[in-house]
Amino acid sequence: MKFMKSKLAIFLLIVLTFGLLLVGCSGGDSETGSSDGNTNDDTNASEKDKESASGDEQVNIRFAWWTNPNRTEVTKAAIDLFEEKYPNIKVTAEYYSWDSYWQKMATVAAGGSLPDVMQMDGSRLKSFVEKEQLLDLGTTDIDTSGIGENTLELGKVDGKQYALTTSINAQILISNPEILEEAGVSIPEENYTWEDYADMLVKIYEETGKYGAANEMEQPAYLDYWARTKGENLYSEDGKTIGMSKETLTSWFQYWLDLQEKGGVPTAEENSAYAHNDMSASPFIAGETAFNWLFLGTGGQYETALNKPIKRLLLPEYGNDNKPYPLHAAMFWTAAANTEYPEEAAKLIDFLENDPEVSKLFENDRGIPANSENMQLVAESTDNDTVRRQNEVMAKVEEVATPLDLDPPNANGTADILKDIAQQVTFKQLTPSEAADEFTDQLNQSLSK
Structure with missing residues (x-):
């Protein structure tokens, strides 16, 4: 009997010791990641309990995002706040550069282990x-x-809320007031037309020798806005074909070609040497153009690089009867369909979306807060003038904007197709009419794959 009691005591001691070792191994820093994509994924995440946690049961959920240095810092701080509020939920951070992020998501999606x-x-x-x-x-x-309902619509697919907009964004124009003053050009205070905009660009060139703007013929988002001002869209409703008429598409190519010939935008040679998506190579930052077409959330970076105040204005025809102004989602929060902890994943998304302290941490790093109360809170509490001005412009956008449809699944090739054809137009290797036919054929083929 004493022997049996001794064996039982030894067994219990072993179990207790092993349990303590497991607790020790599961502790420590739950944030594993780097902005260059060299991460050590949370291998313990796949060993979680199979049911959502209740009470004080400890669980671990994975949270992944593409990043920049500031985003990494503020998102980690938000995770700390979340873990303080929900001490039984540990969050493993996985953060990467843009390209590395999507490579990683493709890999883990194929293996059924999305964050x-x-x-x-x-x-x-x-x-x-x-x-x-x-x-x-x-x-x-x-x-x-x-x-807002328009903002919620941005994350719906077939009527279901698969994504929640982290923040909203919009296309705008920014201007260099010094060049405008030199040219004697005033920014319109009310709705203005495409012709008004073209006249400003040409006058700037005639009065200063500087270009009014870069040639944006090759930008799909801007082409889509052009179509929306004509009551059309870049893509058809089912996303399988182009949604624009030949007339509207031809007029897009002709608009920029006319500006090129009148000096409103750079020559074909200059345009081909300009990396349109590289801020560091922007002629606007170099002081060579008066206007730049971009997304509201990046305007502050251009202002910093230019090292002088800029003006922000809505795009041409923003108030026309077709309600063309698109409300963009800067990005979304989503959860994996096979997450073992849907309740805990939802709690994290709710916290990131709605907690006032998180919004003050993020400011406008991910765009203008989608939560309207938090948008106002950030504008009132920040000492960052850029953030305040961005929120003021977004308030104007929301008065006229409608939700932007999601890109079709096979739309990734659109940018390359448009860039190639636009370059041929600028060098007069294709007429605008020929370019419209060529773009339509290539885009339809790409969308139907």
Whole structure:
């Protein structure tokens, strides 16, 4: 009997010791990642319990996002706040550069091990939904009462809320007031036309010898806006063909070609040497152009690089009867369809979306807060003039904007197709009419794959 009691005591001691070792191994820093994509994924995440946690049960969820240095810092701080509020939920951070992020997501998606919570881009949202990889957030308890209906629509696919907009964004024009003053050009205070804009660009060149703006013929987002001002869209409703008429497409190519010939935008040779998506190579930052077409969220970076105040204005024809102004989602929060912890994933998304302290941490790093109360809070509490001005412009955008449709799953090739054809137009290797036919044929082929 004593022998049996001794064996039992030894057994209990072993169990207790092993349990303490497991607790020690699961502790420590839950943030594993780097901005260059060299991360050590949380190998313990796949060993989680199979049911959502209740009470004090300890769980670990994975959270992935593409990043920049500031975003890494403020997102980690937000995770700390979340873990303080929910001490039983540990968050493993996985953060990467843009390209590395999507390479990683493709790899883990193929293996069925997507992170519980993911930052998502609108250009890829439909593809993930069609592969049944995302959770319908409408089935969760996330509070969306502070988010406008137009903003909520941005994350819906087939009527289901697969994504929640982290923040909103919009296309705008920024201007260099010094060049405008030198040219004697005034920024319109009310709605203005495409012709008005072209006249300003040409006058700037005639009066100063500087270009009015870069040639944006090759930008799909801007082409889509042109189509919207004509009551059309770049893509058809089912996303399988182009949605624009030949007349509207031809007029886009002709508009920029006319500006090139009149000096409103750079020559074909200068344009081909300019990397349109590289801010460091921007002629606007070099003081060579008066206007630049971009997204509101990046305007502050251009202002800093220019090292002088800029003016922000809405795009031509923003107030016309077609309601062309698109409301963009800067990015989204999503959850994996096969997450083992849907309740905890939803709690994290709700916290990131709605907590006032998180919004003050983020400011406008991910765009203008989608939660309207937090947008106002950030504008009132920040000492960052750029953030305040961005929010003021976004308030004007929301008065006239309608939700932007998500890109079709096969739209990734559009930018390359348009860039190649636009360059041929600028060098007069294709007429605008020929370019419209060529773009239509190539885009339809790409979308039908």
